[in-house]
Amino acid sequence: MQKGKKIIAIGERDGVPGPVIAECLEGAGYEVVFQATECFV
């Protein structure tokens, strides 16, 4: 169901970084079109 679905993954420095979210989602079949890590402080 998730195959081919496009994802934007925004991670957070004190939480889960963007590349980690992207890796998990790609492993589940999603297509990550953009990922970034942000620092909200």
Add this chain to the structure above:
Amino acid sequence: MADLAKPVRIGIEGVSYSLTHVPDLVRYGSKPLRELQARPELKEQLSKRLRNFAAATAYAPHQVYIGNITPEQLAEVAKPWYEKLIEGATPQGRFGDLVDQTQCYALLAGADQFDLVAFEDRWFGEHGARHAIGRAPRLRSGQEIQSLCDKGALPLYDGDAVVGAFEPGHSEDANLVAEVLLENLASKVTAAHSLRLALRALQLQAEDIDFVISCSEEAVGDRYNRGGGNLAKAIAEEVGCVNASGCDTKAFCAGPMYAMVHGASLIQSGIAKKVAVVAGGSLAKLGMKFESHLKKNMPVLEDMLGSFAAILSPAQPNQPSIRLDSVAFHPVGAGASPQAMAEYLAEKPLAKLGMKLTDVDRYGVELHNPEITVPSGSGDVPRTNYLTLAALAVMRGQIQKSQMEDFVRRRGMVGYAPTQGHIPSAIVYLGHALDHLRAGRIRQALLIAKGSLFLGRMTQLSDGCSFLVDRNEA
């Protein structure tokens, strides 16, 4: 185990802190500058939500910052803290002071070697003159100030009135526009102010300092050397440290921790005998979350420039000190997850000293004031960091899951630092840590700072640095 018998300590003579209240510079913070250009109607809303100096002084987190109340006492103050102002609060504190905007303007004028800033003569005579220090200020008539602004200078306000002008340093260089130079000069004067406070508190002469390391967040330089740096030497000159040279240490928010390690290492190696580690305030971060504060009908709380200065020298008996043998960095191969950070910046260096996570009496982490960050959805940053350490202690079987809150309460604290980036990142706790060490209330504290390197688009990595502070009982 041989390493355990050889602690390497560098003395921390003291640390001073200052907060500079600049409500009329909030408009020049990076976020407000962009948003006010796009939506000029926000100007009025912003101006209505700016605090006066009395409110900034009586704001409990600021009183913790300058050492008049402890983080533990702050935890007992009901929220919202901006409504529960501390009665009888003073701008002078045991660790330093709060500086008002008028004094800040006078400091800018006195530290300007390139004819960048000018003030309206009558306003300066009535308000700024009593704070004048350093070079004679450039004074102009109101008409001349307006003329400078019409030609591209940045107007400097006192409330609604334009009382000064900040000119660009070059007609073409984007690194020398007025906004950038104001940011750099503000960093210089706030750092210099904290260094003066530290010297005075420790009864030292400026000439005693060998070396100054600045870990401020500005980027001093021109178009051929953007971020070229060495604000440290400019700060040393400003304070009269004629025997010192200096250099800057940059590592995003972790900069101050690296600067402390570098300073301690200069002393350990014998290169320097007395090092000042300093940082000025980050003007770019003023009003960073102002829109959230406006939406919540709160005061705009990011109206403060934070600064500090720590003095390091060879360790004396019973003196609080940095354990150089405890220093840890976040290696490239460690991965950027919070768990990896906690492992490499807490668990592993502690294990090297024969300690567990539960052997540390107090952790100083990212101590951002949650009252600033929670309204914008950024969460309670210190609490998140403490829970990560507690979770690691659970994973290692050092505490039960049910004891996590107790771990956070006993070994952590509430955040109280303005969102100035480098300032909240552990170094803000050093003053209270020294107090607690001297009083024997804690045996040691582990300071842990993180840096968001990925923001510069050169690596996806985060970064971090930690070290233990304890009392030299050797």
